[in-house]
Amino acid sequence: MTQTEAAPVTAAPVDAETYAQIVQFYSHHMQLLDNAEAEEWADGFTEDGVFAQNVKPEPTRGRDTIAASMRRGVDRLKGRDVVRRHWLSMVVADRVDADSVRTKYYAVVFETPAGGKASVYLSTTGEDTLVREDGRWRIRHRLINHDGA
Template sequence: MITTGVSTDLYAEVLQFYARQMQALDGGDFQAYADSFTDDGEFIHSPGLPPARTRAGIAAELTEFHRRRFSGTPVQRRHWFNHVVLDHRLDGGIDSTSYALVLTVHPGEKQPEIGPSCVVRDVLVRVDGDLRLASRRVDHDQER
């Protein structure tokens, strides 16, 4: 196995970035989630759906996705990222590959709905010193 290694400070920064980003998504703050992308960012999240592009496009796509999928059904979703691998890119960005598991909890039910299980491939860049996603591609395991 070949490792390129990143500093522990960078690794911790990326994990903090993901924690804030997923808490925004799970809290229904789709604009805050979209703001974690670059202005021209690209987000591919579900099989069969075209990529969402730009912050405004990403926020609109997430709003519509949740309206279609969960309209009239109150749920709490939790996105869990783990096994995060970071590699430096030649262009100065960071490639990130992680596993994600999504839990959906319905009020009053004891057992969450588990899935999908995914591999998330991100390209992170710095914009004015802050991390932003240039792109995110979510590949669902059941589609492989």
């Protein structure tokens, strides 16, 4: 971020209605992912949405490409007979304008093998730009940073 873009994360906290919408959006979004509904999950991105991770050399660009990439991921996981649960919490949400919000949050993944014991698989932090579109929230840009990477 350049200096002119920089703003304190708590400069403009969203109101309670927006906060509840965003927390519910995230909860539903992660439930879709863990239920292997990759295409419905990817519908949570804008058509030109970007999904970047510090463990990948390049961001994934565009809803269709994000969907196809996640489809391969969840299909691979099905072959391993484990269940993953993505928890996203500790959300700070700041208003950018009427239809746009920036968030910072934590996310962890719990993993349980069939017949086995649950454990922590991964700890991450995230930063999204969310936009209001068609009466719902979508992710325009997501950056996930894996801890320890």
